[in-house]
Amino acid sequence: MSGQGREHRREERAGNEPSAGTPGAHVRRVLLTVHTGRHDIVELARTSAARLMAGGITVRLLAEEADDLAIDGAEVVPGDEKAACDAEIVMVFGGDGTFLRAAELARYTDAALMGVNLGRVGFLAETEPEAVEETLSAIERCLYRVEERLALQVDVLDRDGDVVGGTWALNEVSVEKAERSRVLDVVLAIDGRPLTSFGCDGVLCATPTGSTAYAFSAGGPVVWPDVEALLLVPSNAHALFARPLVTSPNSVLTVAVPPDGNTARVSADGRRVVEIPDGGRVDVRRAERPVRIARVHASTFGDRLVAKFGLPVRGFRDARHLGPGHELFTSRTVLSRDVVTGDGRVLDADADTHIDGDVGADVVAGEVGGAGTRDDG
Incomplete structure (x- = not known):
């Protein structure tokens, strides 16, 4: 794993x-x-x-x-x-x-x-x-x-199928067009079986770790880092079927470039570049060696998502009382509608509870015993 x-x-x-x-x-x-x-x-x-x-x-x-x-x-x-x-x-x-x-x-x-x-x-x-x-x-x-x-191993092959280059990535591998003025034509295959073809700006093959990086910006899914999978995310594709794909971690993702199309290159984590020969292809698979990351704090990946993107963690009915920018202050949970205090304590919304705090405390305390009950629609 x-x-x-x-x-x-x-x-x-x-x-x-x-x-x-x-x-x-x-x-x-x-x-x-x-x-x-x-x-x-x-x-x-x-x-x-x-x-x-x-x-x-x-x-x-x-x-x-x-x-x-x-x-x-x-x-x-x-x-x-x-x-x-x-x-x-x-x-x-x-x-x-x-x-x-x-x-x-x-x-x-x-x-x-x-x-x-x-x-x-x-x-x-x-x-x-x-x-x-x-x-x-x-x-x-x-x-x-x-x-x-999980990390990625990348092999670059010429039109005869010979490996002419390679690299690795922690976040993603981007197959990019070399000439910005022209569309890049690609053929995608999974485990050696053709899947689809289209014109695009590029194709990203990403890890779960890289799902919040370039792949996220291109419209790919956010994948928890303990999920074992490979991601394939087209960038600005000229096609009706160009959805992000999530495959087995043991799959081989292939991006082939026709010989009469735009020239292309591989960029790994935005740091290492390998040119793709005309008519060549790129095979991306799981690397044998993972990347080791040390962790000290108990925060989860979900906690980091909330903190990094400033995600609202209350339902819209509760958020209206304090306004934008106060999502992490005393509030109610979306599911149970119990009150969650700033220090993480959960208070029963049906209890006669006084909430300390200077920001919105009176409003939230009033909702506990008033209109904002679990029975409201």
Whole structure:
């Protein structure tokens, strides 16, 4: 399984084990990957590194970031495929772009990715800046779990069926037209069987993790990360049947480009590009190696959806009383219409209950015993 359905938990070290500073003891390493273009991110990375090193953990930096971070006592390594070797965690300070860059470094190691979101949305990151101390404490005590997320393996073949290139992706693979002024003609096949053909701007093959990224913008479904599946999402297709598709995780998704059509290329996570030969095709399947993501907090994927998109969590009848922008204040649940307070307590709507709080408390308290009962239509 992938995602949250397949978790590994690091347990706290026993008190009689040697510390990291003891000769012969296992040295714990954390590789930092940082968006160094912002001063606040650099400062947070520095203070976090100091906290980790004070706890006996070795901090490792990428050579291209070391001068900007200027962290004394840190290891410095080249930013290549060996950067995360022997590291326990790759800790990411930045947005989803920085996280995807870090995923490249951890790809062929056992290191788990742990992100501190300092971008605009940050679906991949585990921690917001205000919870960094809690996250660092969990790393020190090995109190985190590791999710294995499904990744994609991509093979690019020429018209003779020979593999001429390849790559991988955590979020999505985009088969794109090379010339913006022309439509891209494609033929889609699932498990070697032709399905349909049309003209389009491109076709996305995505993972559940990537369902909230490019595929989401193209009209694809939101898929919980513990669901094992592959997604195929056409982009601006000229066809009546061009719906997003969800297939088995063991399927092979094929996007073929006719030899007399527009030239095309593959973009993986927006970071790696492979050209598609004329008349060639792209085969996308589940990768053998998943991506490991470390989690500390108990929030669910649904919680993150609500927080990231500011989703209303009340029925429209309740929302009208406080107006837009107050969806997360004291309210009623949509199903039971019980009152949910800001601290998560659930109060029976039929009880004679006084609700404390300065925003909308009088209105909601009045509804409990008045017009807003379970019997209203």
